[in-house]
Every structure is written in structure tokens, then in C-alpha cells.
Amino acid sequence: MKDFVLPGRDMGTPARQGAPVSLTIDGFAVTVPAGTSVMRAAAEAGIRIPKLCATDSLEPIGACRLCAVEIEGQRGTPTSCTMLVAPGMVVRTQTETLARHRRGVMELTISDHPLDCLTCAANGDCELQDMAGAVGLRDVRYTPGANHFAQRTAEAPNPEWRPKDTSNPYFTYDPAKCIVCMRCVRACEEVQGTFALTIDGSGFASRVVAGQDVSFMESDCVSCGACVQSCPTATLQENSVIEIGTPERSIITTCAYCGVGCSFEAQMRGDTLVRMVPWKEGKANRGHSCVKGRFAWGYAQHQDRILKPMIREAITDPWREVSWDEALAFAAARLTAIRTASGPDALGVITSSRCTNEETYLVQKLARAVFGTNNTDTCARVCHSPTGYGLKQTFGTSAGTQDFDSVEHLDCALVIGANPTDGHPVFASRLRKRLRAGASLIVIDPRRIDLLDTPHMGEGLHLPLRPGTNVAVLTALAHVIVTEGLYDEAFIRARCDWDEFADYMDFAARPENGPEAVAALSGVPAESIRQAARSYAGVPNGAIYYGLGVTEHSQGSTTVMAIANLAMMTGNIGRPGVGVNPLRGQNNVQGSCDMGSFPHELPGYRHVSDPAVRGIFEAAWGVRLSPEPGLRIPNMLDAAVAGQFRAIYIQGEDILQSDPDTRHVAAGLAAMDCVIVHDLFLNETAAYAHVFLPGSTFLEKDGTFTNAERRINRVRRVMAPKNGFADWEVTQLLANAMGGGWAYTHPSEVMDEIAATTPGFAGVNYAMLDARGSVQWPCNDAAPDGSPVMHVDGFVRGKGRFIRTEYIATDERSGPRFPLLLTTGRVLSQYNVGAQTRRTENVAWHAEDVLEIHPHDAEVRGVKQGDFVRLASRVGEISLRADVTEKVAPGVVYTTFHHPGTQANVVTTENSDWATNCPEYKVTAVQVSASNGPSDWQTDYAARISAARRIAPAAE
């Protein structure tokens, strides 16, 4: 019977692990792990026991009573969702008694449910409907009486009836259709961990409410969609389904937002996307989602999308729509002329972490093989380049060490400079689940992040450090570990160089690295530092998760090394539940780094100066390659201002808004003679472009994304590109317009070339990804199934390397003129520069960037909640509204950079990480004062950008 069980089917209750238990169900022998429910055991055998309140993403509660079974030797009819299997158990799922019982249950349930099935949004996709059919319900004998679904009776309005809650832009709550199965409440608790929903009242009066019986938008709801997904009826329904109808097919693909890389079913009707539903088999998200991936895909159809190529002689001219041929010929001619006049190093590219591996690979190949330069960089420059450098130096691999499943085994989570509930929400939900189960939490962050307020977890330890003092605090943790003898000597002796550790031990033990000394400069009490060190070093499994609060500093790379040191000295490497886990910002930032986007590394992180590596690509590409490292993004801009760098092809990146010191970026772009922007929208950078090539969305192309756990996930085309070409095709057209002679007919051929040239990808191909769903690199002969956990038997570089991490204060310091420190980040509902999310209903949650300021700092400046304030640094000033909150410490202010009208990066400076030039976004000395409105820069910019976006009317 097992042959008929399809993957993805609802098994009723969650899977368990345990010793095998054999039983008999309806005469079929079944063997399942101990702890499995009878319902799931039956499902394993292909027998579907009727159910309403049970679903395999949630713990069973046995509420609906529909799944009753008979068990030999037991009295009554226990619910199979809560009844666990036992050896030799004999179960019957269908008897005359059970059939009668189930019809009775359904009859009661249906007696308080409207019978408007034909016009219901869930018609054809309703479990209540299915179960009514399954149990053979033929009539409802109860006479009409008190109910929740009729708006009024003949006499009067029905006090139990409530109107639909349409406050959420993406889904509707219709209380009239609720059967109070509690799936939504449990999904909000168990899967998402927000606890926004509850059951109000009891018995007949019980109903699902958000918060303290408020609308969904007024409640704590974060619109993750878990409740909607779990609802068996139309009570919680996607608005897109209400508008369009039920989908008729689905295609598995990968979300194009953050680095968690959730797998989704794109559910389609024709070529119309009806809804995105998180895929249960997805190994990064295990069936969960956030508001962005689940709902915020409307930008793909937004009217702002540019679908025709455009060119202009000068950036002061209006755009002119032209054919693809004309645009490509124009671009190729300019690029070729510049290369002839100024040499190949006057040209460069920026690859996109929002595009696929295959596309990124082709863009860097365009630079290296066609332009003839290593001037290629990517947005990882401004986010995780220190991760690449720091982990390569210490461990030997530029990537995180674990898979996301690892979180289920940790005992202590040390979260540094990351805000997972906003930046990586699906990971945050998985972490919160573990915290509720008893794992401890330490947060090192200037802000009191929401993770610290996780409901039903133990006490979290918060180390609210002054921005810029990461290295000091982490070295102080090491100080406590070495001076108190909390290190794992056996691990260090076996896996690392003991002499290097001894040197690090001497260094860390110095009094200036002690908690008391560091307390003075970081503002973190010494006792908190000691407690954090003991907690992390004292548990069986300590895992570090970190984000851009670690990397975006002048000592970003040193901080990554300090993190690696902590993990090595405590033996927290090489098994599930531990490790060093960088939370990657963008969907394919790991992949874009893997694919050779950096100016000094060919694909697979191999240095351009290595003749053997160049030889591999020279043979594959048929060209000679430059052995010289190319320019990084900030260096490109510097060189442009100096007249040495003249042309750039930017795929899917908006450097004018995302990169620091906007004026400098603008000056660099303005100095170039050929700026080619390849994007969905006329983004901010496009104001300085001469050529605009329309891009395609992730829904419109095939490819792969690599997420933060090194997992290579397939991206699948669900509709034709609205602009005519997938992005990889556009890059190929440009390469061929310059004589590249490329002839790829499908992205799978690009992946085959990657596998043939890059050892960590040797075993990867589309057939394998289609068969297995995904794989984590390295995937080759040594690891044919991929590598969920790295450095298991030894470090990739051989011995793990301890590197001294001395604190060096940043040049950016607060002083009399700029007494506050600004740090920047993102919110849940918006993504990066907001180009996508601002063009969705997500603006309902975050319509503008605001400045978080502590009540004390606000009061001395006369600033009240919602006031317009002026935020000034030594490089620029902007105005935005104030949010007075104790989330930030006194002396620290915080904002986001999602809106071009705000332009937070006008204020950030050119300071950067010593090793990688990753900008120091997280520390800018600023002053805040009262303001009447937008700054001069903001006003001028608004005028300039609208002039730069003019499109000349097409000639008749």
C-alpha cells in the first residue's frame, strides 16, 4: 500500500524518531518509530483516517473527535491523533460504530457552519467539505438555532455573528466559517512563535480572536501566513484566492528574499500566480514562511516594471525606448570604445545576490573573459565579505558550518549583531521553538531585539554593547573562558594548532581584555560578560548565529575571527547543534560569493594569481585571464572619480541607495561614461545610467540560489519573462554583442560548466537537484550527498587557526558635534532597498523609515514621538520621523534604509573593514535635532530623480 503514499501529503501528526514499533492497522502490518501516533502510522500505510483538527505541522490535541479508532483490548474509541502506537497493537479505522460516531461529529460541526459551499473561496480546497464526504454525511437533523454564521434571524440581528476582518491586506478572517479546530492558534504558537491568536470564551461561545479581541492588524500578528495555511476551511483565506479562485497546479521554487532560502509551491492558474505556499519538504523552512516570501510577490506584476530596453546619450537626457538589438549594440559599442581607449581595467561589473548562481557566474565571466578584467564585485562587499575572509583564515571555508536543522539540537544560542525575527524570520521561528523547549539565549547587540521577548522562553541574557566594541566584548568572552579553564582542551589539541591556541590564550588573558576593562569601553557590565561566557562554554551544544552587526564595522573581519576562536576553543564545531552560522542577508549572497564575484577570486574562492586555477578557466573559456586582483566597489567609485574607471554593468543591485556615503556613490557614477543598469525597475542607480536593460523576476527564470546553509535550491520558471528574456539570456546577449561567442541554451548548461570547473560543485547538476530537492556544498566525490555540517573530522584548512583579535577603536567616534551613534538595520516587512517590498501591500506595516531614539536622548533635544527630526553626520544630513523607544540604549539611534525618500546612507560614512572594505554602516557619529521637513539633499534629490526618470514619448 505504501506505493500510493505521495510526498507532501498531510500525515496528520509530526514525525517522530525512536525505536521501531510494529502494529496492525486494518489488517496491514506497519512499523513506525516509537512515539508515532496511530493516525500517522495509518497514513504511513496509506490509510487516511478522517480528521479536522490534526495536521502534521502541529502537535495533536484530539479536539474534533473525528479521527476516532477502535483498538483491540481497549474500551471506547480513542482519537488516533493523540493515541501513540504500541507493539502488537491491533487497530481498526473503519467499523459501523466508528462510521456512526463520525457522522454524528460532522453533523454537529456542520450545524454551526454556513452551507454556501458553491460561492465559498475554499470550494474544492476545503477539508471540512472533504470530511463531510469522507464520513458520508447526508443530512443535518438539528433544527436551526443559535449559531455563528447567520447575520440575522427573522426577528433580530444575530449577536453571535461577526463581520469579516479584512484589516490584513493579504488574507481575510471570516469568523462565520470557523469550526474552532484551533489549528490557527496552534500554528501561531508552535510554528511561528508569535502567540498572536487565542481562543476566547468556552463551549458554544468559543471563538478565535487576534490579541485581546482586536483586528489582525492591531494585534501582534506578523502576517507569516501559518494560520492561513493551517486553516481547514475558508475562515482564514488568502485574498488572492478569494479574487482569483483555487489554483490548478503548483511548481516548487525558492523565495527570492532573505538568505534563509525558503522553498515554496508557486500555485498557479494558467500563468497567473494565485498564491505562494511554503513547501513542507523544503529543508531550510520545513513548511514555514514569513510575510515577504508568502505574500509580497506583487512587485513582479507591478506597473512600475520596465519591460523595454532604454538608452540615452547623457544622463541629463530623457530615456528612449529601443529594441533589444539597438540597446545591446549601443552598450557594446560604448564598452568597446572605452576598453580600446583606456584598457580593460576601465571596465567592471557588479553581480547580483538577488540573481541566480548561473546568472552571477555569467556576469563575472563577462568581466573576466569578455571585458578582460577582474573588476567584478558584488553586494556581499557591503554585507558579509568579512565572513568570507574571517572564516577562510580560521577554518578554511568562506561559509557557515551548519544546516538550519542544527538549531533543533542547540542548548545555548549566542546571537551577535543580528535581528532574526525581522531579518531572517523563518529561522527566528525555528530558534524560538528551541528556546521555548529550554535552550538558553545570549544576545550581543546595541538594541533590545524582539528575540529577547520570545514568549515562553527562559530568561534571555542581553549584552547591550556600545556600537563598535564587538571585538572587545568577544575577546573578553574568550578571556573568561581561558582564565576560568572553560575551554575544550581535547578538541583544541586534536583539531587546532596548540601553540597558536597558547598564544591566543596568553593574549586573551591580558588584563586589558578582561570583562572589567572591557565593561568601561563597551558599556556591558563585567558580570554579564562573565555570565555569557560561562553559559556559552558550559553547555553541551553552543551555537553562534550572527549578522551584519558583526561584519559592517571597521573591525568586521576581526570580529568574525573572534567568533571562530570562541567556537574552536569551546569545541563547538563539527556536529549538529553547534557551529558558526552567518545569517546571510540576500537570497543568493552565499552563491554570488561562491561563483567568483569577488575581484580577487575565481569561482570556488580560488585566487586569481594561482596559474593552475586560471588554467582551468582559460581552458574552459578559451581566453587568457588577468592574474591581477580587480577593484572592489568602493575602489571602483574612487577610481571613477579619478577618471580611471569608466564603465560598469550592474545587474540587480541599487548601489546608490544601498551603499554608504550616497554623495560619493553619486559622484562616482556620474563620472563614468557608460553605466548599464539591468534591473526590474528604474532604481535610484538608474538615474546615472546610460543603458537600462529590463530584468526578470525569480518567477520568470530557471536557476539555483544558495542559501546561508550552503544549500543549493532550484529556482523554477513559473511564467514567461514579461521583459522577453531571463537575466542570464540578457547577459549572454551583451557578451555576444561584444564578440563573446557564448551559446548557452539553458541555465543547466551553466551549472554543468560550474561543476566542471569548481571542485565543491563537482557533483551538482539539475537532474540531481530535481531528484533530491536540494544539496549543500561541498558536493563532490568526497561528499556525494553534500555536506549538512562542515569540519566534521577536521577543518577544511587542516588545523583550525587561532588569530589574535585586538580591539582597535574605529575612527568614527562620538564627540561634541556628533554625540550619538547611529546604527542601521531592517524591518520584517521590508527588504533591503525596498525595491520589491515597497511595491507590495507590505507598506501597510512600514510606510517610511523612522529614527529610533531613547526617551532620554529625545527629551534633552525636545523631540517627541512622531516629530520630524534632522539626522546629521559629518558627511550629510536627512530628515525623518522619530520613534521614541527604549529598544535603543541612551546614546544610540537606529534607522532602516528601505525608502529612497529617506536615504539613510546620505549619513553613513566611507569608513570600512580593514580587510575587505565592508562599509561601517553600524557606527556613524550623528546629531539629532528638531526639523521642519526634508533636508536640502532630500528635496534636491527628489527633483533630480524625477528628471532622471523621464522617458521620451515613443516616436510614431
Place this chain on the structure above:
Amino acid sequence: MSDDKLARMANQIAAFFATQPGTASEGIATHINDNWPGAMRAALLAEIAAGGAGLAPAVIAAAPRLRPPAKAAVRD
């Protein structure tokens, strides 16, 4: 690129390697050779040749180890 920025980048690199065991200039030179394009190395070498004002002594000491820029790759 302005000399100021180059000097600042070099000095930041020097500040890190000054804290490490062994000779700082070796680490500095390796890091710059691995990460800086030829044009930037040439500019730094020129600054050092001109006296190296504003440069950390360890950067100046690294000069002999800095790889002069390779000739531009010849395209086939």
C-alpha cells in the same frame, strides 16, 4: 584614488598585523598583494617612494615585499 584613502586603507591593514605575532610587514604585504589591484599597489609604492608621509612605518617596511603590478593580460 586619492592618496589619503590608500594611506588609510594601508594603515588599517598595518594596525591589524601589528597586533599579530611575527613580522607585521610580511602580513601587510601578503594581504595587499592578494587583495589590491596592480594600479593601487603601484600608487602605494609611489607614495612610499615619495617618502611615505602619513603611512605607518610597518607599511613602509612592507614595500620590498609588495608585488609590482603585473603587465596587463594580453587577450588572445
